Amino acid sequence: MYRYDEFDFAFVKQRVDEFREQIERRLAGELTEEQFKPLRLMNGLYLQLHAYMLRVAIPYGTLSSCQMRRLAWIARTYDRGYGHFTTRQNIQYNWPRLQDVPKILEALAEVGMHAIQTSGNCIRNVTSDPFAGVAADEIEDPRVYAEILRQWSTLHPEFSFLPRKFKIAITGSPHDRAAIRVHDIGLRMLRDESGAPGFEVVVGGGQGRTPVIGETIRKFLPSQHLISYLEAILRTYNLLGRRDNLYKSRIKILVKQVGIEEFRRQVEQEWEAIRDGWQLDLPDAEVTRIADYFAPPRYEPQEAIDLSFATAQRQDPAFAQWVRCNTFAHRQAGYAIAVISLKPEGGIPGDATAGQMERVADLADRYGFGEIRVTHEQNLVLPDLRKADLPALWQALVEADLAVPNVGLITDMIACPGLDYCNLANARSIPVAQRIGQRFADRALAEELGPITLNISGCINACGHHHVANIGLLGVDKKGREFYQITLGGRADEEAAIGDIVGPAFSYDEVVDAVESVVTTYRGQRQQGETFLQTYRRVGIKPFKETLYGTG
Amino acid sequence: MALVKHGKIQEDAWTRIENDSLPLGRPLLLTKEEWCCLAATLRHWEQPLGLLLEGSDSLDDLRPVLDRFRLIALNFPKFTDGRAYSQARLLRKRYGYSGELRAVGNILQDQFLQMHRCGFDSYEVADGKVAEVWAVAIHRYRGFYQSAERGQRREGAATLPVEQPAAAAWAY
Numbered sequence: 001m002y003r004y005d006e007f008d009f010a011f012v013k014q015r016v017d018e019f020r021e022q023i024e025r026r027l028a029g030e031l032t033e034e035q036f037k038p039l040r041l042m043n044g045l046y047l048q049l050h051a052y053m054l055r056v057a058i059p060y061g062t063l064s065s066c067q068m069r070r071l072a073w074i075a076r077t078y079d080r081g082y083g084h085f086t087t088r089q090n091i092q093y094n095w096p097r098l099q100d101v102p103k104i105l106e107a108l109a110e111v112g113m114h115a116i117q118t119s120g121n122c123i124r125n126v127t128s129d130p131f132a133g134v135a136a137d138e139i140e141d142p143r144v145y146a147e148i149l150r151q152w153s154t155l156h157p158e159f160s161f162l163p164r165k166f167k168i169a170i171t172g173s174p175h176d177r178a179a180i181r182v183h184d185i186g187l188r189m190l191r192d193e194s195g196a197p198g199f200e201v202v203v204g205g206g207q208g209r210t211p212v213i214g215e216t217i218r219k220f221l222p223s224q225h226l227i228s229y230l231e232a233i234l235r236t237y238n239l240l241g242r243r244d245n246l247y248k249s250r251i252k253i254l255v256k257q258v259g260i261e262e263f264r265r266q267v268e269q270e271w272e273a274i275r276d277g278w279q280l281d282l283p284d285a286e287v288t289r290i291a292d293y294f295a296p297p298r299y300e301p302q303e304a305i306d307l308s309f310a311t312a313q314r315q316d317p318a319f320a321q322w323v324r325c326n327t328f329a330h331r332q333a334g335y336a337i338a339v340i341s342l343k344p345e346g347g348i349p350g351d352a353t354a355g356q357m358e359r360v361a362d363l364a365d366r367y368g369f370g371e372i373r374v375t376h377e378q379n380l381v382l383p384d385l386r387k388a389d390l391p392a393l394w395q396a397l398v399e400a401d402l403a404v405p406n407v408g409l410i411t412d413m414i415a416c417p418g419l420d421y422c423n424l425a426n427a428r429s430i431p432v433a434q435r436i437g438q439r440f441a442d443r444a445l446a447e448e449l450g451p452i453t454l455n456i457s458g459c460i461n462a463c464g465h466h467h468v469a470n471i472g473l474l475g476v477d478k479k480g481r482e483f484y485q486i487t488l489g490g491r492a493d494e495e496a497a498i499g500d501i502v503g504p505a506f507s508y509d510e511v512v513d514a515v516e517s518v519v520t521t522y523r524g525q526r527q528q529g530e531t532f533l534q535t536y537r538r539v540g541i542k543p544f545k546e547t548l549y550g551t552g
Numbered sequence: 553m554a555l556v557k558h559g560k561i562q563e564d565a566w567t568r569i570e571n572d573s574l575p576l577g578r579p580l581l582l583t584k585e586e587w588c589c590l591a592a593t594l595r596h597w598e599q600p601l602g603l604l605l606e607g608s609d610s611l612d613d614l615r616p617v618l619d620r621f622r623l624i625a626l627n628f629p630k631f632t633d634g635r636a637y638s639q640a641r642l643l644r645k646r647y648g649y650s651g652e653l654r655a656v657g658n659i660l661q662d663q664f665l666q667m668h669r670c671g672f673d674s675y676e677v678a679d680g681k682v683a684e685v686w687a688v689a690i691h692r693y694r695g696f697y698q699s700a701e702r703g704q705r706r707e708g709a710a711t712l713p714v715e716q717p718a719a720a721a722w723a724y
């Protein structure tokens with residue numbers, strides 16, 4: 001993985017110093033809250049319902065065990081002993097004190113981490129496939145360009161006061177685990193006929209109150225032009241994006257308003273003008289230098305098939321279930337990828353205690369190559385595990401309460417902080433997730449239902465990604481009471497789609513029954529081997545409406 | 553109002569059109585609209601001319617006449633309105649404007665560095681005291697991650713080779 005060199009260390013240190021001075025000016029009253037706000041947001045600091053919240057970047061979801069231990073230490077020292085992994089591959093601390101923030105940022109800088117641009121109207125932490133570099137279906141390793149983009153976007157002088165926040169996601173696999181079609185810019189790595197690497201560039205996707213699936217602005221962009229092309233998009237947006245209305249200022253609205261053809265024409269025109277003369281693109285040597293950091297670790301060549309792994313699965317059904325649900329194909333023979341679910345029954349999706357973080361770090365050192373990933377579904381990943389080590393690893397996870405076998409199942413929910421933490425919320429998200437988790441606590445049943453994504457947002461800002469869930473729940477306010485609108489059929493992968501609203505919303509008390517009714521309808525309609533989405537596609541929304549609201 | 557240029561308070565010599573009269577003998581700052589109306593009248597004007605542009609003003613049509621201006625002032629209606637950063641870069645790099653570039657309107661001292669990097673030379677600020685922090689702001693970072701008008705992207709590994717992680721800082 002990428003490692004900071006002296007330049008990077010010095011850079012984040014300088015950034016911490018700058019922010020410390022800004023905090024001092026704020027505390028001394030030299031900066032008003034209005035002036036301080038964009039400055040603190042660009043350093044990841046929010047003001048929430050009860051306290052400040054600090055959002056720390058985990059660039060493209062990649063962490064070393066050493067960094068994970070530091071995150072645990074911060075949780076214990078400056079927070080209440082836990083952290084919250086988010087849908088943007090960040091970690092949030094919900095209870096830091098303003099005066100402690102510079103110390104936290106210093107502690108992060110020491111291990112090559114920061115909170116730069118995790119908020120604010122700038123280019124946010126670039127996200128990627130949590131299986132990058134190890135997925136069996138990968139065409140190109142997206143981490144190299146994700147790191148190049150992280151560097152390019154960091155304190156970009158021109159793009160720090162955009163009309164609105166700007167999110168970039170990148171994937172290198174045909175199966176999209178990074179939800180690139182619902183980002184401001186989505187990048188999909190591919191190769192042209194001659195085998196040269198490049199990107200499909202998707203623009204104007206997003207969730208929030210106006211969910212949009214992004215459109216392809218360029219089918220193939222040779223990879224050496226990535227930065228000049230992104231600068232052309234960003235400049236066009238920076239100059240033309242609306243600034244008069246918060247809800248109409250994302251790039252998706254601009255693309256809709258002028259149309260993708262016209263937007264493309266303007267971007268390409270800008271790009272033509274800057275492509276060669278501005279020297280924005282990285283020289284090959286620099287790309288190679290960064291790529292070297294992502295060279296595969298020293299895998300042990302597989303000399304024979306180790307039967308103990310298969311035997312262990314036969315002997316222990318619980319282990320076998322965990323293997324079926326939580327492990328994924330690795331590109332290296334004899335290895336597997338394991339997802340550690342942060343969705344225990346009745347827990348808070350994405351929360352991990354300091355002790356759990358340390359345990360995961362230890363396991364990454366013991367069984368992997370000291371590397372950990374964070375997924376946008378708010379889980380953790382150990383990317384490089386020998387299959388023969390999985391039984392022992394699983395035992396250790398069981399002891400740490402980290403072995404829930406529910407990845408991709410209905411209880412692997414995404415939930416935003418909701419009314420418990422967020423001052424924009426209409427309704428609670430976390431307790432709803434907890435109740436749904438309890439309702440579907442039967443692990444055999446959950447597995448039998450097959451893959452179902454269920455996401456919950458506490459308001460229309462859609463931080464819980466409800467639009468792109470197979471079953472989406474959106475908190476709405478009805479005369480001061482919490483209600484939940486249900487959408488069906490959304491998805492975030494390569495066939496991204498926005499869910500359909502099924503009908504009038506359900507109250508806080510009714511919503512779990514309503515979810516169960518959706519699931520029961522699916523089970524009734526399902527044909528052999530179908531997933532929820534396949535059934536939904538075949539039968540449509542009508543049967544679900546009927547069971548939820550009665551016929552007529 | 554005070555004018556900060558290269559970290560020093562300076563006299564602002566530029567004047568605007570007031571009460572429908574063109575002041576003689578001093579450098580004259582015009583809005584784009586005024587320039588469009590007066591371009592013919594000012595054909596043989598000998599005093600320096602400057603342009604005051606808003607974020608919504610297009611630049612393309614000014615290209616043929618840019619060398620008539622010694623000053624271009626870009627307005628920030630709010631310090632969160634970042635259009636002028638892009639305008640500055642376009643003027644400098646794409647249109648080759650080499651005269652003075654000034655930031656006016658609502659700006660924060662915390663933005664000096666990024667303005668400087670986008671090609672601004674001078675700043676109209678509410679409080680002249682901030683002139684002192686300009687030099688600190690400009691020199692805070694030893695290098696950058698991207699190329700701009702000032703401060704180029706760092707190239708290559710800094711001191712530490714890839715194979716050898718920064719042990720002291722890394723493994724605490």
Ligand code: SF4
Nearest residue numbers: 416422425458459463
């Ligand atoms: S979706 Fe709404 S309630 Fe949930 S975190 Fe986002 S803004 Fe807050």
